[in-house]
Amino acid sequence: MEKLFIPILLGSDREGRQSEKVARFVFDQAKVYGKFDTQFLDVKDFVQTAKTGAAMPSEKSKLWSEIMKRADGLVIVSPEYNHGYPGELKLMLDQLYQEYNRKPAGICGVSAGDLGGARMVEVLRICLIELQMVPIREAVYFPKAHDLFNEKGEIRDASYKERLQKFFAELAWYADALAKARKA
């Protein structure tokens, strides 16, 4: 079977962001999963001004469009900011529309508190529906982000690996089914 192209998008450009470690871990686990071609995307490399529709220079906008045209789905790793998602992630998502249509999206939430960004995940799903994406039920929640990794950068709780593999398997099911349906 041809591999599915599933980019991993980190949704915060905050200096000192803990979610970067989580996003890199999710990216590594996506490679372990084996059925995906993947690419690490950082919102900070795309969004440069806070102007809806003109949030990134045209060459970045073109690149983002090409990535999402090719993509069979999207994983978003995002922190929770005031029970929502970062403004820069919204600017990034609002840059495109048709490129997302009828493709699945999975969300990994990151937070300082106990809930792992659960409220952000719920809110982001509503936005993804409007982009005509298919947000999947499964999500992986990363609470207490500052304490998730040891000094060597390894995840302290190995069960996150298993949780991510289940999450990817569910995303792959939708990515595969929807890719076939889009081509039919």
Ligand SMILES: Cc1cc2nc3c(=O)[nH]c(=O)nc-3n(C[C@H](O)[C@H](O)[C@H](O)COP(=O)(O)O)c2cc1C
């Ligand atoms: C503006 C702002 C709002 C935040 N709001 C929440 C929140 O609603 N719930 C929560 O658990 N943590 C909240 N946090 C803490 C972040 O979840 C925490 O910084 C965590 O490490 C993930 O975000 P980071 O990638 O920016 O580090 C907030 C942080 C910032 C900067």
